[in-house]
Amino acid sequence: MTHPRTLFDKLWHSHVVADLPGGGVLIAIDRVFLHERTGAAALNSLADAGRKVADPSRVFAVTDHIVDTRPGRSDQTLMPGGQAFITETRAAARAAGITLFDVNDPDQGIVHVISPELGIVLPGTTVIAPDSHTCTQGAFGALAWGIGSSEAEHAMATGTLRLSKPKSMRVTFNGRLSPGTTPKDMILTLLARYGAAGGKGHAVEFAGEAVSALDMEGRMTLCNMATEFSAMSGFIAPDDRTFEYLNGRRYAPAGAEWQQAVENWRELASDGGAVFDQEIEIDAGTITPMVSWGTNPGQTCGIDDSVPDDAPSAPLDYIGLTPDQPIEGVPIDAAFIGSCTNSRLSDLRRASALLRGRKVAAGIKAICVPGSSRVKREAEAEGIDEIFRNAGFEWRESGCSMCFYAGGESFAAGSRVISTTNRNFESRQGPNVRTHIASPETVVASAIAGVIADPRDLLESEAV
Amino acid sequence: MAEPFDTLTSLPMPLIRDNIDTDQIIPSREMKSTGKTGLSDGLFAGWRYKEIGGREANPAFVMNDPVYADSKIILGGANFGSGSSREHAVWALAEYGFRAVIAQSFAPIFAGNCVRNGILPAVLDAAAIATIEQSRAPVTINLQDQNIVSASGHSWDFPIDGEAKAMLLDGLDAIDLSLKMADDIARWQQSDRAARPWIYLGAST
Numbered sequence: 330m331t332h333p334r335t336l337f338d339k340l341w342h343s344h345v346v347a348d349l350p351g352g353g354v355l356i357a358i359d360r361v362f363l364h365e366r367t368g369a370a371a372l373n374s375l376a377d378a379g380r381k382v383a384d385p386s387r388v389f390a391v392t393d394h395i396v397d398t399r400p401g402r403s404d405q406t407l408m409p410g411g412q413a414f415i416t417e418t419r420a421a422a423r424a425a426g427i428t429l430f431d432v433n434d435p436d437q438g439i440v441h442v443i444s445p446e447l448g449i450v451l452p453g454t455t456v457i458a459p460d461s462h463t464c465t466q467g468a469f470g471a472l473a474w475g476i477g478s479s480e481a482e483h484a485m486a487t488g489t490l491r492l493s494k495p496k497s498m499r500v501t502f503n504g505r506l507s508p509g510t511t512p513k514d515m516i517l518t519l520l521a522r523y524g525a526a527g528g529k530g531h532a533v534e535f536a537g538e539a540v541s542a543l544d545m546e547g548r549m550t551l552c553n554m555a556t557e558f559s560a561m562s563g564f565i566a567p568d569d570r571t572f573e574y575l576n577g578r579r580y581a582p583a584g585a586e587w588q589q590a591v592e593n594w595r596e597l598a599s600d601g602g603a604v605f606d607q608e609i610e611i612d613a614g615t616i617t618p619m620v621s622w623g624t625n626p627g628q629t630c631g632i633d634d635s636v637p638d639d640a641p642s643a644p645l646d647y648i649g650l651t652p653d654q655p656i657e658g659v660p661i662d663a664a665f666i667g668s669c670t671n672s673r674l675s676d677l678r679r680a681s682a683l684l685r686g687r688k689v690a691a692g693i694k695a696i697c698v699p700g701s702s703r704v705k706r707e708a709e710a711e712g713i714d715e716i717f718r719n720a721g722f723e724w725r726e727s728g729c730s731m732c733f734y735a736g737g738e739s740f741a742a743g744s745r746v747i748s749t750t751n752r753n754f755e756s757r758q759g760p761n762v763r764t765h766i767a768s769p770e771t772v773v774a775s776a777i778a779g780v781i782a783d784p785r786d787l788l789e790s791e792a793v
Numbered sequence: 794m795a796e797p798f799d800t801l802t803s804l805p806m807p808l809i810r811d812n813i814d815t816d817q818i819i820p821s822r823e824m825k826s827t828g829k830t831g832l833s834d835g836l837f838a839g840w841r842y843k844e845i846g847g848r849e850a851n852p853a854f855v856m857n858d859p860v861y862a863d864s865k866i867i868l869g870g871a872n873f874g875s876g877s878s879r880e881h882a883v884w885a886l887a888e889y890g891f892r893a894v895i896a897q898s899f900a901p902i903f904a905g906n907c908v909r910n911g912i913l914p915a916v917l918d919a920a921a922i923a924t925i926e927q928s929r930a931p932v933t934i935n936l937q938d939q940n941i942v943s944a945s946g947h948s949w950d951f952p953i954d955g956e957a958k959a960m961l962l963d964g965l966d967a968i969d970l971s972l973k974m975a976d977d978i979a980r981w982q983q984s985d986r987a988a989r990p991w992i993y994l995g996a997s998t
Contacts (some may be wrong), residue, residue, distance in 0.1 A: 346981040347974055351955030355852035355974060357981060359992050367879065369827045386995030410825050415961065417827045445848040454992065461878040461902060478829075479967070488978055493954050495901075525812055526872040529898060559872060561901055582991030590991050625812040625875070643810065727806035733877075736822035742845070754816045754876060760845035 333600035337532045341596070344455050345581045346489055347628075352725060353493045355671045358484040360387055360449055362440050363427075365418040366394035371459060372421035382485045385426040389449060389640050390418060392432050393439045395735055397699050398725040401607070407647075407737025414526035425485075428520050436473040438701020438727045441465035441669040444548065446703055448578025452567035452594040457484055462751065464555040467564030468548035469571055470597045472532070474562040489543040494604035495561045496772040498531040500601070503540035504614040509785035511679075512543055512550040513671060517619035517629045517787050520557055523733030528560030531607060534599060535565050539613035545574045553670045558624040618784055619692040620764045621753045623648060629752070632657050632771065632783045647755055648763045649745070658780055662744035663694040664776035665758070666722075668732040670788060671749035671769050672700030677708050679767040681716040683777075683787050689721035690779030694740065697766035698730040723787045734759045747775040795911025796872055797964035801892050802933040806864035807926045808856055813869060813904060814876030815821045819885045823876075832881050833888035866934070869896035870924055873914075874903025882917065893934055895922060895951075896942065908957040911964060914939065915951040 336341075363371060365431045368390050373380070382388055393463065395411040396402065404415050415432065422429040432435045436447060441462055444450045445613040452470035457463060461475035476490070484490050502515055503712070520527070533555055534549075548565050553564025572591050582590045617631040623644035630636070636645065645651065650659065666680055677699065689695045693699040697707035697717045706729050708714055714724045731739060732750040739759025740746050746764050747784045749772050750757075767775070770784035777787070794869035822845075823835025824916060834848075841856050843849045850857045859865065860914065867886075883906040886894075893913040894902075904914040913936060917925075921941075925932055930944040942948045952963075986993050 347977045349956060351959055355971060355977070357978075357985065366824070367881075369881075370829060384993075384995060386993070408822070413827050451991070453989070454834075459878055459880070461876065475878040475902050477878055477883070477902060477909065477918060479909040480905065481881060483968050483971065486968050487975075489969060489971055489974075491956060491967055493956065517860065517936070523877060526898060529872070530901070556902075559875060561898055580994065586991050590989075593989065612935060625813075625814070653943065723928040733816070733821045735824075736846075752816070754814050756839050756845060757816055769834075 333778045334383045335497050335603040335605060335682045336470070336534050336564065336599045340453065340455070341494060343453065344467065349491060353491050355489045356455060356679070357489055359454040360456040360459055361389070361481060362444055362449070362456070362463070363388070363390040363418070363481065364394050364440050364458070364460060365392045365414045367478050369414060369417035369421050371478045371485070373413055373417070375482045375485055376421070376424065380486045382425045382427060382695050383488045388425070388427040388485055389430070390422045390427055390445060391430040391437060391440050392418065392486060392743065394729045396413060396432055396728050398728040398730040400726060402432065411735065416430050416442060426478050426497060428770055435702055438577030438703065439669045439729055441549070441553070442673060442700035443576070444699060445469060446578070448575050448581030449759070449785070450562070451575065451581060451590070452571060453597050456482070457490070461556040462553055464562040465553040465669055467552040467555065467562050468545060469575070470567030470594065472562060472564060475556060477661050487670040491541040492606070495530055495532045496605040498528060498533045498534065498560070499605045500533055500535050500609045500613050501537035502613045504535050504539060504612050506539055506613050506616060507790050508769060509533050510616050510618055511768040511770060512547040514616050515539065515613065516554040517549050517621070517626070517766070519609070520554065520627045521619065521629040522611070523558070523609065525557060525625045525724065526559045528558035529556065531560050533558065533560040533563045535563055536599070540565055541568065544675060545570060546675040550670055556625065557751055567594050581653040588692055598774070618768060618771045620771060620781055622650055622656055624753055626751065626753060629766070644731065655729065658701040658785060660745070660779065661747050661775055661781060663740045663746040664772050665696050665731055665746055665748040665750065666691070666772055667696070667700065667730050668750040668771050669700065669729070670751045671699060672704065674704050674707050675706070676749070676769045677713050680773045681713045683759050683770060683773045683784065685716050687720055687777050689776045695774055695776045696725060696731060697722055698725040699727045701727045720739065731758055733757055734762070747781060795884060795909070795964045798892065798911055798913055798936050798961040800864060800933060800935045802931050803863070803865040804861065804931045805866040805868040805925060806861040807868045808855055809868060809870045809922065809926060811870040812872045812875050814881040815874055815879050816876055817873065819879065819881035820844065824879065824881045829884045830888060832885035836885040836889050865890055865892045866932070867891055867894045868922055869894055871897040873899050874898040878902045883907050887912055895925070901906045908960055909967065911961065913961055917941065917951055919948050921949045930982060945991070
C-alpha cells in the first residue's frame with residue numbers, strides 16, 4: 330500500500346522536472362494563456378532578449394481585458410491608448426506563432442471562460458496565465474494559477490517554472506445549499522469566515538457533497554475566487570461531470586487518446602486518509618446569500634446581517650456605510666452581471682429566470698456582459714438577451730468589461746454598484762465607485778428593488 | 794536582469810494598511826504602457842493625487858511628504874500586494890526607486906514578482922513593524938544575514954526562500970538558470986509525451 334496522497338501532491342509530483350538548489354523545484358507547465366493586457370509585454374520582452382517560445386502549440390492568447398464590449402467593436406477602445414495593447418499583442422502573438430483568439434473571433438471571450446470551452450484546460454494539467462483568476466480553471470482538476478509577466482516569459486521560454494511547494498488545505502462543504510444560494514455565496518462565506526488572507530501559502534482543494542453537486546460552471550465560480558483567499562490556487566477533483574463537459578471540445582483528446590486520458594484522470598483525487606496541512610469544514614446548509622460591505626472580498630456578510638460593529642473605519646469611510654448598518658436595503662445606483670466569476674450561460678439563465686417579466690428599478694444603470702462570444706450566442710439562441718433588455722439591462726459583447734476600470738467607460742464617479750465581479754477594491758469599477766460583490770441572483774433582486782435585496786424573496790413570490 | 798540586492802539603508806515610508814492591493818499600487822487606468830516602463834507616475838495614483846486621473850499632489854498621502862522623498866523601503870501591513878497579478882505594480886515600484894517592502898505578509902504572486910525585479914519582500918511581525926514606524930529613523934536591511942537593523946540597535950531576522958534569496962543577491966536571471974537545465978526538461982517531456990500524449994498539441998517530433 331502506497332502512502333495516501335492528496336490531489337495536490339499528485340498534480341505537483343507528476344510535474345516535477347528537477348530539484349533546484351535552495352529547496353525549490355522545476356515544474357513542467359502544460360498550458361500558457363496570455364491576454365492583451367499583459368501579453369505584449371511578456372512576448373516582446375521575450376523576443377527582445379533573443380528568446381523563443383519553446384512550444385507555441387501550447388501557448389494561447391486572447392483579447393478580453395481592454396477590448397470594447399459595446400456593439401460594433403473594433404480595435405478601438407474607450408481606454409486612452411488601449412488600442413496599442415490589442416494591436417501589439419496581435420503582432421507579438423503572430424510573430425511568436427501562438428494561437429490568438431482575436432477581437433472578432435467566434436471563440437473570443439474571457440480567458441478563464443474560453444479555456445474550458447475549447448478544452449484547453451484538462452484534468453491533471455498545469456495551467457498558468459498572467460492573471461490572478463487563472464485558478465478558475467482548477468475546477469477541472471488542473472493545477473491552474475496566476476503569475477506575473479516575468480514568469481510567463483519563463484514558462485514560454487523553458488516550458489517550466491521555478492517554484493517552492495505550497496502547503497495543502499482542504500475546504501469541505503458538507504450538506505447541500507439552500508434555495509437562492511449559489512457557489513458565489515459559498516466562496517464569499519469562506520472569505521467572510523476566514524479572511525482575505527485565510528489561504529495564504531496554501532493550495533486549496535474544494536471538496537464535499539455541496540461541491541460534488543455543482544455543475545462545472547458553478548465549480549468555476551467557486552475556484553475563481555481562490556486568489557481572493559490568497560491561495561496559490563483552488564481546485565476540485567475531476568469526475569464524470571468533468572469528463573462529460575470536456576468530451577468533444579476542440580483541444581481535448583479524442584478517440585483512443587480520450588479513453589487513455591480519462592483512465593489517467595480517474596486517478597486524480599485525494600486518497601482516503603491523505604493528510605492536509607490545514608482543513609476547514611463548512612456546513613453548506615448554513616450559507617445564505619452574501620454581499621460584501623467593505624473594500625476587500627473578506628469584508629462580506631450574509632444578506633440578513635449587518636456591517637460588523639467593529640469594522641475598521643477606512644473601508645467604511647470609502648464605502649459609505651456605518652457599523653451595525655444592515656446590508657439589505659442599502660440604495661444602489663447600478664448593477665453589473667459579468668466577469669470571469671459569473672458570466673457563463675448558467676449564470677445568465679438563472680439571472681434571466683428571476684428577471685423575466687420584471688423591470689430594473691427607475692434610475693438604475695444595469696449592464697450584462699456575457700463571458701464569451703459563445704456564451705453570448707447561446708444565450709441569444711435561448712432568448713435570454715431579450716429578457717435582459719426588456720427588464721432594462723444593457724446587453725454587451727463579451728469581455729472583462731466593467732469588472733475593472735481601465736480608463737474607458739465606467740460607472741459614474743462615486744456610484745454604488747452591486748456586481749457579480751470578484752473584487753470590491755477602491756475605484757476598481759471606476760473613480761470612487763463603491764462595489765458590493767454578490768451572486769447573479771442577488772444582483773438581479775437588487776436591480777429590481779433599487780436597493781440591496783434578498784433573492785430568496787423573489788423565489789418565494791414565484792412559489793406562491 | 795535585476796540589480797543585485799545586498800544591503801540597503803533607508804528611511805522606510807510607512808504605509809501600514811492591510812490588504813493593499815495591486816489596483817492601489819498601480820490602478821488599471823494608469824497602466825498606459827504596453828511595456829515595463831513609464832509606470833512610476835501612476836504609482837499609488839488613487840491616493841497620491843487629488844483627483845482620479847489628475848496629477849496634483851494630495852499632501853495628505855505619505856508619498857508626498859518630502860521626508861520620504863528618498864525612501865527606498867515601504868513599510869506595509871498584512872497581505873501586501875493582494876489582488877491582480879499585474880507585474881506593473883512591481884515595475885512601477887522599482888522605477889520609482891523602491892528596493893524593498895517590509896510587511897506582515899505578502900500575496901504570493903506579488904512576492905514572486907518582487908523577487909524577479911530585484912525588490913526584496915521582507916516579512917516582519919506587526920510589533921517589529923510598529924517599532925520601526927515609531928522610530929522614524931533609517932533601517933539597514935542585510936539580505937545575506939536576513940536581518941533588519943534599526944538605528945537604535947534593534948535587530949529583527951526575516952525569513953526568505955532560498956531560491957528567492959539567491960536570485961536577489963546575485964541579480965540572477967531565472968530564465969538563464971532554467972535554460973541551463975534544457976536536457977533535464979527535454980528528458981522529462983520525452984517520458985511525459987509517452988504517458989500523456991494529449992498534452993502535446995503540436996506535430997510530434
